[in-house]
Amino acid sequence: MTTIDDLPIRDDLRGQTPYGAPQLDVAVRLNTNEHAFAVPQPVIEEMRKRLDAELSDLNRYPDRDAVALRTDLAAYLGHGLGFASVWAANGSNEVQQQLLQAFGGPGRTALGFGPSYSMHPLLAAGTGTRWIGSLRDPDFGLRADAAVAEIHRHDPDLVFLCSPNNPTGTALDPAVIDAVLGAARGMVIVDEAYFEYARSGTRSAISLLPGHPRLVVTRTMSKAFGFAGGRLGYFAADPAVVDAVQLVRLPYHLSALTQAAARAAVAQSAALLATVEQIKVQRDRIVDTFRGRGVQVADSDANFVLFRTADDQKAVWQAFLDRGVLIRDVGLAGWLRVTAGTETETTAFLTAAEEIL
Template identity: 55%
Template sequence: MVSLSDLPLRDDLRGMTPYGAPQDAVRYALNVNENTHPIPEDVARDIVESLARAVLGANRYPDREFSELRTAFAGYLGHGLDADQIWAANGSNEIIQHVLQAFGGPGRRVLGFPPTYSMHPIIAAGTGTEWVTAERDAGYRISPETAVAAVERTDPDLVFLCAPNNPTGTPLPIETIEAVYAASRGMVFVDEAYAEFMPDEVPSALTLLPGRERLIVSRTMSKAFAFAGVRVGYLAADAAVTDALRLVRLPYHLSALTQAAALAALRHAPEMLAMVDDIRGQRDRLLAELPALGYRAHESQANFVLFDGVADPHATFRALRERDILIRDVGLPGALRVTAGTEEETSYFLAALAELGAGGAH
């Protein structure tokens, strides 16, 4: 057996570690921002029947352009979008990879604002794209002025923004997105993985698409649609962007089964999204009750809450793990992140945290 260091690995990948969120078998898994609500039975039945029909034609390659699915996504998103403006892939991570393959690569740089989604720099490295960073304002915010200064300093080929941000849940003002686009010469990628959990009155970056051919808005079915295990991400952009992504995608990259499952879920969008209000309620409950336990909960428009004031995050993480609860240590000083689960899951987590006392385990 040889080690990784014995292989002729690319020099820029040496010393890196892969994405590694814990996958422990616990009763309360509240660490990777999944939708912990089960898919409604009638929706699950329709999905299974759709998969059965798709299997009968599995001897043939799937629709390479996934035309029906793109039309369905355009209808779901609204905003006057049509199928030519939609792209889909195996999770939003593959969406990010396609974008970086098409518009990044060796000799190009992408600007990000840590702390942010951990896969952004990982996929950038995998595509040979330089990852450059800029600091956020207080409270993990990004004002238009801060963002524009970062763009002018780094002159990036791409800018990656999270709205709302992961891992902090922080809202991103639409004015910041507008300012970044105006200041940039390259592509502006807005990751809206948690958009369905935002307040109804908060505008999506989708509203900015008309007249902005360098703007990309990414979504996922993993969160609001409880489809994390199916792996379906998608984006909306100018039709020329989807033409660019065809140059780098693998042939038939979306299987017939993936397309069938996604279409069935979209047919039940109202029923699937009924879970969102309950999740928002549990998130807001966390925002209210964590401070009562002695922690500071950061404002969140996502399906999770970042809280700090934890004396020893590693010890608290382990103590909760011993109580069959898995949350996320995101590497921020004195902070941990918890997914908003069902009412029962949230109650169990809050009770366990209360047992540990103010500041958590030491």
């Protein structure tokens, strides 16, 4: 039987494995940072109306530039943005891939600070961009002086920052981003996939866009909007960045149905985001409970918590699974990550944790 090794794939892809979290049928799934609450019925009805309006024209290509959707997203973000400063694609992964296609590629480098989102180096590899993995502080924070030193050392073409960071949940001080912008000669991409879960008063990097044409802030509707199945990511940046990614985007990359459903979700953002505070309560409940039991956890501004395990994390992960609770082994020795779920799901997790930890 033919295997992948028998095919003439690129040498740098040999031995690699696809990205993916286990998809198992268990009672409590808290491993992929999905929003725990289902889409409310009024939002479903709004989506259904907008989708119905598109069905008779499916023989036609969708709006190639998704102008109406980008206009809605710009209004949601605020900060005086217009549609020309916003771009959308099938999830923030595709958005970031397009940025790497436009500004990375063979002979160019991208720098990130781990542990962080594991797709960033994979997207770099897929576009032929050499990945440089620097490290965060032992407490998973990132100091401005340390970040600037790494930029001066490696002189990358792109810098990836993640705030709140995945898998640790830590948010960046805007002063760190400002320092990185001052030191980097290339593009600076701030991944804000979990920003809606951040604590009150946390500033978005979007506030730094004026005067910084090399800054890009990526967002997603997969998390707080509960739109993971809809696959919609977007970024805010100088309009020139939008012009650049349109050189590499596939034609008609965003279907008419995706655009319609996403516009309905944005129009109903208040209803969709109404449960975010409940998720934050459960996140803080996990943190407080663990710290009360002497379990080390990382500070989190996201919808998940990274916690320390006394034993091998793979064995602990299996122990949770044996109790019907699926969490995430992110490959960080001695640590596991759990998504904050509903009150019932969180209780199930904490009950299992009391037995295991």
